[in-house]
Amino acid sequence: MKTGSSSMGAPRAMACRNRDGRTPRIRYFTATDGSVWPHDNALIAYGLSGQKDKALAERILTGLFDASVFFDLHRMPELFCGFPKRPGEAPTLYPVACAPQAWAAGSVFLILQSCLGMKIDALGTAIHFIHPMLPECIPYVRLTGIRVGPAEVSLEITRHQKTVSTAILDRRGDIDIMTVK
Numbered sequence: 001m002k003t004g005s006s007s008m009g010a011p012r013a014m015a016c017r018n019r020d021g022r023t024p025r026i027r028y029f030t031a032t033d034g035s036v037w038p039h040d041n042a043l044i045a046y047g048l049s050g051q052k053d054k055a056l057a058e059r060i061l062t063g064l065f066d067a068s069v070f071f072d073l074h075r076m077p078e079l080f081c082g083f084p085k086r087p088g089e090a091p092t093l094y095p096v097a098c099a100p101q102a103w104a105a106g107s108v109f110l111i112l113q114s115c116l117g118m119k120i121d122a123l124g125t126a127i128h129f130i131h132p133m134l135p136e137c138i139p140y141v142r143l144t145g146i147r148v149g150p151a152e153v154s155l156e157i158t159r160h161q162k163t164v165s166t167a168i169l170d171r172r173g174d175i176d177i178m179t180v181k
Contacts, residue, residue: 034081034082035079035080035081035082035094036067036079036080036081036082036091037078037079037104038064038076038077038078038079038103038104038107038108039103039104039106039107041060041063041064041107041111042060042106042107042108042110042111042114043110044056044057044060045057045060045061045110045111045114045115046110046111046113046114048114049113049114049115049117049130050117050130051131052131053131054114054115054117054131054133057111057114057115057133058115058133058134058135059135060111061111061112061114061115061135061138062135062136062137063085064076064107064108064111065135065137065138066085066137067080067090067091068108070090070091071099072099073100075099075100075104075105076099076100076101076104076105076107076108077093077094077097077098077099077100077101077104078094078097078098078099078101078103078104079094079097079104080092080093080094080097081093081094112141115132115133115134115135116129116132116133116134116141116157116164117129117130117131117132117133117180118130118132120148121148122148122149123149124176125148125149125150125151125173125174125175125176126148126175126176126177126178127146127148127153127155127175127176127177127178128178128179128180129157129164129166129177129178129179129180130180131180131181132157132164132166132179132181133159133163133164134157134158134159134164135159136159138159139158139159140156140157140158140159141156141157142154142155142156142169143155143156143157144169144170148175149173149175150173151171151172151173151174151175152170152171152172152173152175153168153170153171153172153175153177154168154169154170154171155167155168155169155177156169163181166179
């Protein structure tokens, strides 16, 4: 899977493709040979969510955020073609992809959860943020009405140069918010 520039100097992709850009005979216009599936990218980001360095998860979120600007109502399609990113140009749509599509829509939330390192402890009535970060394209996120057991909380996570801060906007019931930086 490719997210950065290849040794050939190819531009960065919008997100991880299902084939590396250096693979011989890559076909960016096929579903299984070079395309970008948002839900696959969410699973990759989630797999990295426990790590302190969330650079790849951040690049995935940024890439899909950049791509979403070009999609109707910012809705992620099921997949799109994995051609290298072209400044100011939309990603090439896959002709028969469903848009909107349920697991692509849900992928956005899993990628955000991964970047924030957000873990819900329902039994302990707590929310943990493990090495949270936000990419430059997202200065803050407001999460409202999060229910954990009988409690409910609203939070604002704000990006700073090398960290994020968490502000509790509203809290109802006994709930702990913990951050590991």
